[in-house]
Amino acid sequence: MAIIEVVDLGKRYGPKVAVDSVSFTVEEGEIFGILGPNGAGKTTTVECVEGMRVPDRGTIRVDGLDPRRDRDELRRRMGVQLQESLLPERLRVWEALDLYSSFYPDPADWRDLLVRLGLEGQRDVEFGKLSGGQKQRLSVALALVGRPRIAVLDELTTGLDPQARRDTWDLVEAVRDSGVTILLVTHFMEEAERLCDRLAVIDAGRVVAIDSPAGLVSRVDGEQRVRFRPSEPIAEQLLRELAEVSDVRSHGGQIVVTGTGNLLHAVTSLLARNQVVAAELRIEQTSLDDAFVELTGRKLSS
Amino acid sequence: MLKVIRVEAKLYLREGVMAYFSLLFPTILLLVLGAIPMLRSPDPTFGGLRFIDGYVGTLVVITLGYLGLQRVPTTVATYREKGVLRRLSTTPLHPAKVLTAQLVVNLAAAVTSVVLVVAAGKLVFDIDLPHHPVGFVLATLLGATSLFALGLVIAALAPTARAATGVAGVLFILIMFFGGAYLPRFLLPEAVNTVGRYLPPGVAALQNAWVGTAPEPLHLVIMALITAFAGTVAARTFRWE
CATH class of the missing domain: 3.30.70.100 (Alpha-Beta Plaits)
Structure with a gap:
């Protein structure tokens, strides 16, 4: 069953067309990738899915909800990890998790998340003192603390060293195995190949192809x-x-x-x-x- | 919501020296000035009062000015710039609650600071407790809200956190000047004092409520109007990201 449905999405900022026409569906329980170069319209697309932006055209359904009209309900069911968004420097790891879990009606136990994400050693460390990889893991933890049905992860591993990147991939797979549908935005081919069940290749605001990584490769008679x-x-x-x-x-x-x-x-x-x-x-x-x-x-x- | 307030309060105290300094500065200033014998004896230059009696309103202005025009705009603009508010907008908590928590924490800091200075004034220099307690509380609250609202307007309109800090800094110096922080009000020209009466946070209302009879209702009404007007502008123009 499709949990996310995007039909003919269009969005422009002034004269600049960010998303020309994008359609795709994400099945429940899969890791669906949105792959494309910088500026292809990936982030704008998922921001419309998250209800953070109003599309100019097209329809979006997420878990049966309209992201704009049912924004409040959607926020309870969707965990979001944003590109480059921070917490107050002096907020400690456990405080961030404790605070964010208080926003949700039925949150996960953040102590478990701390262990699952390998952050138990950083429990009392302030956000500003975490390494890039630790910040990223905390960010994933915050996206999961509300027990979402869908997690949107935007440029998850940008700026991480190769080891941290692999650890994060393992983590994403573990999250999917726990039943969460994942919408993953990336411009790393290796990441898409390793993680995604299916992916949409986006270029210049349009979907070029949707297939499994192997399917995409086989399309090319190389x-x-x-x-x-x-x-x-x-x-x-x-x-x-x-x-x-x-x-x-x-x-x-x-x-x-x-x-x-x-x-x-x-x-x-x-x-x-x-x-x-x-x-x-x-x-x-x-x-x-x-x-x-x-x-x-x-x-x-x- | 309580948790958000608690977290913001913790973050405030974690700012270190500045946090405690902002709570204690007016009290320290009072103790330093009061240590000078000339300033704690009645003097015709000060209208027959002691200097320190004529300065208490200004001490409150310093507290409110620091919190409303330094801390509020800088913190809020930084939260926006760093994506803290944007991140929150993806959760069921509306980011407005974080701003509310900010204001609650700053108001609590203001109240603490004012209580400390009133207590120190009474215990150390026998400065009267506020003559008109209700008026004093009102003048303090409205003074705080008027400056906090102005701080939010700055945070709303400034393109960056740096710009917010800069603009707020200029306004802070002006408010301090008209509030008598640099030169005591009885040494300032009458024209300057007249302007000062109507500028937030309302030094005249604070001074009158503390050691005078009662704050002039007009002064309080003006602070309330500034709060309402600036609050509306801030709410209309605020960007979450």
């Missing part, structure tokens, strides 16, 4: 490359004769075979027939990055 170092010399001509192969190059004892279909199997079978062992074997496939370039005509990351 070539694969197989690299290896043969144990004995092998004639390039044998490789070229394979139906799957489109190109073969060798340099410095390493061979790179480009092709489509079940390329790896074709190459390794040939090598086996000729009693050649492939050392340092690697396969490079189309990534979500390539898919993004294909779909939008430009690279996602700067």
Whole structure:
């Protein structure tokens, strides 16, 4: 069942069109990603879903509610983690959780959240003294303290180091496993690939594609490359004769075979027939990055 | 709501030296001035009163001016700038309650500071307790609300927290000047004193209620009008983000 439904959303700021036309649905219990470069309209889209902005056009239903008209009720059911929003510097971690839990009719026990988010050591630390990763985790904790049905996480891991980023991803998966539907805004391909069940690729205010990460990749008929170092010399001509192969190059004892279909199997079978062992074997496939370039005509990351 | 007030009160006290200083400054100033013998003996220059008797209204002005024109606008504008209010607007708590809590905490600080200065005045220098208690309470409350409302207008209109602090700082100096904080009011030209009577937080009303007979109703009405007007402007123009 769809828990979020966005149909033909449009929003402009003065002459600037932030969201041209965006439609998507999010199923209950999934992690749905909104992926796109900076300025694509991702944040404006989720702000309309959160009821923080009034759309110029289109309809939005969230858990059966109209985000503007039923704003009060929506706020009880939706936890939001905003991009770059802070707490008072001197507010302590436990006080923030205690305070925010008092806003909700049936809050989670914030002491449990503290442990789940690995912040029990920071219980009495002031917000201003937390590291970037700790602030981000606290921010997620505050989004969850009201036991929301839906959590909206905007640029969750921006500015985090790789370890903190992976920890945060584990956390998001754990939250989803506890039954919360997650709407995740990101411009990190790796994050989208790792976390999202499905994602909408947004570019210049429009949805370019909606699919699972693997589905998006398969839409792009990309070539694969197989690299290896043969144990004995092998004639390039044998490789070229394979139906799957489109190109073969060798340099410095390493061979790179480009092709489509079940390329790896074709190459390794040939090598086996000729009693050649492939050392340092690697396969490079189309990534979500390539898919993004294909779909939008430009690279996602700067 | 009580929890929000408690948290804001904690945050206020955690500001450290300035928090305690703002509570104690008028009392300390009174003790320092009163330690000078000349200022605690009746003198024709001061209209036959002691200097310190003629200065009590100003002490209250200092408290209210600091809280209303330094603390309120800076804190509120900073909350907005840092996204504290925006974050709250995604929860069931309306961010207006945080502003209300701010005002409650600052009002409590104002009351504490005034009570301390009244007590110190009575105990140390035998300055009379307010002659007109009801009038004094009214003058203090309306003085506080008028300046708090002005502080909120500044926070509402200033584009950044820095701008709010700057504008509020200028207004603070003016209010201090007309309130007699820099030069005692009996040394100021009559024209300046006339203006001072009608400027918030109403030094004349405070002075009259404390050691005079009663505050002039007109002065109180003006403070109430300033509160209502500035409060409306602040509410109309306030941006949460």
